[in-house]
Amino acid sequence: MTVSVQAEDFDVGAEIAALSAERNEVGAVATFVGLVRDVSGGSSVGAMTLEHYPGMTEKSLEEIVEQACTRWSLHGVRVIHRFGRLEPGDRIVFVGVAGAHRGETFAACEFIMDYLKTRAPFWKLEETPEGAHWVDARDSDDSAAARWEQGSR
């Protein structure tokens, strides 16, 4: 099980341990954990609701992981993304990458997050004192994903 899209929280320690369990060829595990912040664009955020496209979301994440495995020699990848209503401090996303060395695991972890941000069908609805509003996509996320297409890595 590489990709999970779920409402439930996840156990970061258990996920990291699973990436290297009984695999002594693993020398590095790089991880990213995304959290709900209590502020966004100057407004305080009481909660957010993540909507997704069941079916396509899983497929797009699996495709991103496949691309990472083509670019780098990896021993294991785990992606978990939550949906539904989340509050500040709650975990949203986990990406864990196991490999022989830190270089490819750091790079693959960042690649997966950059592609997830621009290609996986999730949308955030933030609840603020001014009302609920849909988060706008950021150009900086597009440029972060685009740099992987310039062939420098």
Added chain:
Amino acid sequence: MTVKILYFASLKEALGCAEESFVLPSGVSTVGELRSFLADRGEKWKALGEGRNVRAARNQRMAAAADPVLPGDEIAFFPPVTGG
């Protein structure tokens, strides 16, 4: 000659529609043509119009305007994604 159309997030709210079954009219054979046709259905449907930042998927893969639409397809329209 029917396709299933899904709408998500702010677009779903603006259109007041999450899903519809749609009979393809003649002359509509690409994702872009379908989008234009839908955008012309009335005032609120202008949310799908040209100049609006709308992405599309065909059968659960990101699609371009020139991609074909065939009977039985699942087509989705949505705003740029904001996960992570």
